[in-house]
Structure formats: C-alpha cells, structure tokens
Amino acid sequence: MTETTPYDQARDQFSRSALARLVLCDRAVRLAETAGNLAVTRYDAYTALGGRVSEALSLVRLAERLLVGAVIYERERGSSWEDIARYLDMDSAAAEERFTPEIDRWNTAFVVPYHVDETGRKRIPQLPTAAYDPKDACRRLDLWAHLRLIVEDKRAVSAGLRVSFPTDDTADPSLRDIGGWIWQRNLAAFMELLSRYVDSDFDETDMDRLALGLEATDDEDPDGWFAYPLIGSTASLEVRLANSVGSDVLSVVVAGAWSAALRLRIDTLMSALSADAQP
Template sequence: MSETTPYDADRARFPRQALARLVLCDHATDVADGAAGLVATGNDPDTGPGGRASQAFQLVELAERALASAVIYERERGSSWTDIAQYLGIGPAAAQERFAAALDDWNTAFEVPYRLDDTGRKRIPQLPTAAYDPVWACGRLDTWAANRLRVSRDERPVSSGLVQAVPEEELPSVTP
C-alpha cells in the first residue's frame, strides 16, 4: 500500500539514482564534519578520558553508513555485485549479503514511505532525509560544498551534477 508524502512532486524530479547520490553526499558530509572534529586540539583538556576514541569510533560508524549509501548508489546506477565487491576486497556474494538489508530498506521505503511511531499517531518517513526532501538536500549540500570545497567554482557543486528526470530549464531554483 503506497501513501503519498508532502515531497512526492519534488522527489519525482529526480530518478532513484540521483536520490541515492544525494543520500551518499549527505552521509559524506557527516563523515567530513566528524573527522573535522578530531583535528582541533584546543578542547582536548575538556574531553574526558576516552573522549577522542569515542569520537573516532563514531566516525567509523558514520563511514559505515556512508559505505552502505555508496553501495546503494552503485546498485542504482547499475553496478554489479562483482564491480562493487572488487573495491571492497570481498567476493560478490559476501558484498551482496553484507548490504542486502540496507538495499532492502531502501527499496521498501519507496513502496511504504512511512511507518507509524509507537503511539500510532505520528508518521515517520522511511527514506533518508536527503531522498525524502531532495530540494532541501540540494540546497543544503550545495551550500556545504561551496563553503568547504574551495577548488570548485561551481555555484551548485552537488546538484549541478545530478541526473534529473525533468530538464534543468524546467526546474525551479533549488538554492536555499
């Protein structure tokens, strides 16, 4: 049973491949921001014993989430399990098994966009936020990249490279 969402029209502007790429971009920013938090040393005295190890462990968790998003993106763009496994240093069957749950969740979220919370009253989106609301994600990610990726002269370093289902000239602006 499929339910409508407030962002269906926005999502329809993008093929699933582009939505998967937005999710990967979003998760990559989390990794980058997490890593940046480990660079500065000025607050080390304020961090309790084990605090930096905790931050590094969280970074590994964020990287694992980004990896799962990268695999979903690769599958959406047509990469085979053999192609993906080659870069992971494991066999195709092991790669498929490792990421099967994440891929199943991704596919199911397009069929069942919400689940009810424990009270049964609040609908919770099942798609990652960047895929659920891609226009918002494009604006946020373009701003993030423009502020941090000094080598890029593109005003929309994320959204300008996305494959879109609707031609660019027919789209309203997605800048924040």
C-alpha cells in the same frame, strides 16, 4: 494516511540513482564535518578521558554508513556485485550477502515510505533524510561544497543529478529556502540569534506574538503554518513555523536569505538547535 506531501512530489522528480547519490553525498559531508571536529585540539583539556576514542569510533561508524550508501548507489546505477566486490577484497557472493539487508531496506522504503506514530497523525519517513527531502538536500549540499570546499561551481553537488526540475536557484527562489526543525524549547534562542544575523529587533512582545501564532499550527497541513516576517537592516526574512503534532519539535523554513554566507549561518544554527538530546 494516503495523501501525498510536497516531499513526495519533489522526490518523484528525482531518479532513484540520484536519490541514492544524494544520500551518499550527505553521509560524506557528515563524515568530513565530524573528522574536522576531531582535528581541533583547542578544547582537549575539557574532553573526558577516553573521549577522543569515542569520537574516533563514531567516525568508523559513519564510514560504515558511507560504504553502505556507496553500495546502494552503485547498485542503483547498474553496477554488478562483481563490480562492487572487486573493491571490497571479497567475492561477489560475499558482497551480496553482506549488503543485501541494506538494499532490501532501501527498496522497501520506496514501497512503504512512511510509518505512522502512535498518535496516528505523524509520518515517520523510512528513507534517509537526503532521499526523503532531496530538494533541501541539494540546496544544503551545494551550499556546503561552495563555501567549505571553496569551489566556484554553486551547483557542485546537484548539477550531476538526474532531476526534472531546475536546480538553479535563480530560476526557483524556493531553492534558497532553508528548511529543518528545532526543539520547541529552543525557539526563543533561534529567533533571537536569527534577528541578530539580519540586524533586526526581536523582543518579548515579538516572542509572545509568535507563540500565539503557533498555537493552531500543524506541519502536516500545507495551510497550517505561521509566517513571521523578520525585517532587518541587512536582510529581510520570512520565518515559517509549525508544530509537529504529538512531539516537542517545530518545523521551520526560513526564506529570503539571498547571501550564501547568511544561508550557511542559518543552516548551522538550525542544526545546532536540533542536535541536542531531549532532557
């Protein structure tokens, strides 16, 4: 596979330091969200013995990944190993030895951005998700900062990045699009809940029509997506879907969610229906 994808074109508009910063932002948000879950006590009675230790350990591992992301970003922005080592309580040689394998993986991913799966059809990105699809990362992280941190700046994350396309979603409506994936088995639940969010009717007939439209789709083909309109009394959405050939995954893009609160609900729903392990 030598042809470029829309992800490649979007990534080319970011500096490498901006991509590294987005990865750092994304890992910081994941750590914050996971830590927040551990703070809740309401469901402690339903947690297996030792379960909170497992959750705490996951935070430690996320923090380690966050540290790696910070080092990669600092190297991309020109920090020396001496600059970095000063905050790690080690000498520069030890810092370089510890983090060079991660730096090498990061650099290699720009030279060989994809591996191809056993079918020979599906690309497997080698970059972290936020660097692979920076346009979506900007949208998602800006929304998180605006709603969760309650900041007035709607571009709190993307505003400081070096990019060559407008990140103001009034200039580019596609920045409001919510993209991701879900397991195929969760499609009905996804559409039913999405229809409730906009007060739209969605029944078995609609599901049959959607299933039929999906049969010949391929998310690697820009023209191989199926668009389904979801017209509700509170909002009108366009749901674009395509099969990820060779897997049990559906790629999804939801357009038309002009409300920040609605975008957050859709983003959360998509995350929930892609997070569970396969049976």
